[in-house]
Amino acid sequence: MVNPGYRHFPGEDWVDPTPPPASLPHVDEVGASGAPLKSASYFIGSLCKEYNEDFMLCKNEDRNPEHCLKEGRKVTRCAIDALQKIQSQCLDEFRAHWTCLDNKNQEFGRCRDFEKPYNECLFKAFGWKKDIPFAPTDKPLIHERTPLG
Numbered sequence: 001m002v003n004p005g006y007r008h009f010p011g012e013d014w015v016d017p018t019p020p021p022a023s024l025p026h027v028d029e030v031g032a033s034g035a036p037l038k039s040a041s042y043f044i045g046s047l048c049k050e051y052n053e054d055f056m057l058c059k060n061e062d063r064n065p066e067h068c069l070k071e072g073r074k075v076t077r078c079a080i081d082a083l084q085k086i087q088s089q090c091l092d093e094f095r096a097h098w099t100c101l102d103n104k105n106q107e108f109g110r111c112r113d114f115e116k117p118y119n120e121c122l123f124k125a126f127g128w129k130k131d132i133p134f135a136p137t138d139k140p141l142i143h144e145r146t147p148l149g
Helices: 034-047 049-061 065-103 108-126
Strands: none
Touching: 034 049, 034 065, 034 108, 049 065, 065 108
């Protein structure tokens, strides 16, 4: 199998041979592609808000990538935890939604039919809410609207 973007290494994954510093705690990779991450993005954003804000504040202090590795690992752990929770209670709805996103050019608007049961499952299972940044406060959120027609 040829990996797109790695034309110099056809048929093999490239892994950086440089080990991370021993002072950093180990953290697994998130292990999800774009569609599942996008499907879970609003929930990850809400659940991991404090870790994300700490990471961004750290990045503003110093642009050296090593400076914020610990904060970045906390963000990664939080995202992994959120995805595991989603999969533990709403796997079928999650899979249907991200598969739709994958097939429909990552467009939320084309996957509303799958988004509604997915959201409802998460709201019911965990009591989570979906925060959409900069959404108007005087109108229902897009995922709460009734389709016209």
